[in-house]
Amino acid sequence: MKKYKSRAVKVGPYFLGGDNPVRVQSMCNTDTRNVSETVKQILALEKAGCEIIRVAVPDMAAAKVIGKIKKRIHIPLVVDIHFDYKLALECVSQGADKIRINPGNIGSREKVEAVVKACKAKKIPIRIGVNVGSIEKDLQAKYGPTPKAAVESALRHVRILEDLKFHDILISIKFSDVPQMVEGYRLLAKKVNYPLHLGITHAGTSYMGTMKNAIGIGVLLHEGIGATIRVSLTADPIEEIKAGFGILSALEKRKVGPELISCPTCGRTEIDMISLTGKVEKALVGIKKPIKVAVMGCVVNGPGEAREADIGVAGGKKMGAIFVKGKVIKSVPENKILSELLKEIRKIV
Ligand code: SF4
Structure with a gap:
């Protein structure tokens, strides 16, 4: 065209x-x-x-x-x-x-x-x-x-x-x-x-x-x-x-601030994804760097689907696997996911 x-x-x-x-x-x-x-x-x-x-x-x-x-x-x-x-x-x-x-x-x-x-x-x-x-x-x-x-x-x-x-x-x-x-x-x-x-x-x-x-x-x-x-x-x-x-x-017309990727959740999800994703979205407000953050419901598909993400989490049984560039670096209990995720994000912004 x-x-x-x-x-x-x-x-x-x-x-x-x-x-x-x-x-x-x-x-x-x-x-x-x-x-x-x-x-x-x-x-x-x-x-x-x-x-x-x-x-x-x-x-x-x-x-x-x-x-x-x-x-x-x-x-x-x-x-x-x-x-x-x-x-x-x-x-x-x-x-x-x-x-x-x-x-x-x-x-x-x-x-x-x-x-x-x-x-x-x-x-x-x-x-x-x-x-x-x-x-x-x-x-x-x-x-x-x-x-x-x-x-x-x-x-x-x-x-x-x-x-x-x-x-x-x-x-x-x-x-x-x-x-x-x-x-x-x-x-x-x-x-x-x-x-x-x-x-x-x-x-x-x-x-x-x-x-x-x-x-x-x-x-x-x-x-x-x-x-x-x-x-x-x-x-x-x-x-x-x-x-x-x-x-x-x-539309990828401008790289402005972080992009949040999150999965729609399904029967495999074992953490409160909706609340977690909302909190992550709020925490990203004000960051100018165009990073990609992924919040995914499970380890089966999460890191792979969010391969392009800089930092992410994939939920498991009341826990989350934190990953960087698609590779899992540590696992934490559900109540620590947000703080661990934000800690990793702060390292790169
Ligand atoms: S990432 Fe896992 S939990 Fe989320 S929709 Fe895909 S399969 Fe379901």
């Missing part, structure tokens, strides 16, 4: 697109005007690994605090603006790293030109974000709420920027329906070579939302489509970051 290759666009310290790593982003759910709450959330997201953060800018009061927020955080700050070009201009002057605005919704050509001029001067990109629920009436009438309509809508916005010789563009087209999302981005990838921001919109709560995002984003990333991802969930944004890295890690 021919892999999609986009141009690269710079957002803060990162290049998005080209051969650069896929970056994980999220969006604050605080009131942007509440600087301390917003900064607090961003710092927590940074700690969880968030690489780019977006905040809503619904009015001038929010636009005016962008500089204050930016001073206290360490990752690129993206502002989400609808319609009002004055908000865009204010955010650019406040030091925003990227603007999400649809040029077709700004109004007169002069207003679009003013935004483009400001972005060019500060070398910041614009993301066009089309949502299938809010595309232009004529496209709705012609194509219905379809991938084709969303792509046509995105291309209209793109042309406005290209006419002004502005090419630092990223694009997203969002759907809440996974097959439509995949079809839409595939279609878009045939028409443009700008880096694409992937996500499923209104995906739902942690469980189903993660499923939908993982499938939609996963299929596209596997085809080489996608420069940055946002897993939108009706949940704490920290969950979005965890899910985002989980997707990248499962």
